[in-house]
Amino acid sequence: MSLMFGKARTCNIVTVPEHEPSEVNIVILGAMGSGKSALTVKFLTKRFISEYDPNLEDTYSSEEVVDQQPVLVKVMDTADQEGPVNSERYLGWANAFIIVYSIDNRSSFEVCQQYLETVSLYSKGLQPEAPVILLGNKVDMERYRHA
Numbered sequence: 270m271s272l273m274f275g276k277a278r279t280c281n282i283v284t285v286p287e288h289e290p291s292e293v294n295i296v297i298l299g300a301m302g303s304g305k306s307a308l309t310v311k312f313l314t315k316r317f318i319s320e321y322d323p324n325l326e327d328t329y330s331s332e333e334v335v336d337q338q339p340v341l342v343k344v345m346d347t348a349d350q351e352g353p354v355n356s357e358r359y360l361g362w363a364n365a366f367i368i369v370y371s372i373d374n375r376s377s378f379e380v381c382q383q384y385l386e387t388v389s390l391y392s393k394g395l396q397p398e399a400p401v402i403l404l405g406n407k408v409d410m411e412r413y414r415h416a
């Protein structure tokens with residue numbers, strides 16, 4: 270990102286950046302504690318951080334290169350308490366959905382059904398339909414697997 274400082278000047282020429290990145294909005298859904306924030310932070314910073322504010326819902330941006338093209342990826346890390354609530358806040362915004370469960374927690378897997386239904390009901394009429402990924406998280410907990 271480049272920042273410009275100094276006085277604003279009037280200019281008749283409007284320059285459009287040659288390589289304006291396209292944008293993709295991704296929503297991360299899933300049960301509390303399934304690891305949505307950890308995944309989001311890992312994607313953005315390449316680091317695993319173990320504790321997050323469970324009530325914090327925020328959207329983060331990262332410039333990525335996909336097929337040699339710049340893409341501005343926006344990630345909304347949601348914080349639903351139990352299953353989908355007020356889903357309108359992300360349904361219209363999202364281009365893709367990642368539904369996360371924790372492999373050591375059966376109920377986090379079961380609640381994915383509700384998210385899948387909400388998302389597929391919404392994206393049914395869309396052309397093309399928004400991609401949905403079901404993601405089993407915490408694979409290091411294999412010996413405690415319940416889902």
Ligand SMILES: Nc1nc2c(ncn2[C@@H]2O[C@H](COP(=O)(O)OP(=O)(O)OP(=O)(O)O)[C@@H](O)[C@H]2O)c(=O)[nH]1
Pocket residue numbers: 299300301302303304305306307308318319320321322323324325347348349406407408409410
């Ligand atoms: N063992 C293990 N623990 C993880 C992993 N990812 C996240 N955790 C832990 O799981 C707990 C919940 O992670 P969060 O990222 O806060 O989960 P969340 O889905 O954002 O939870 P809410 O914010 O409550 O919705 C934290 O203690 C994390 O450290 C993982 O891959 N393996």
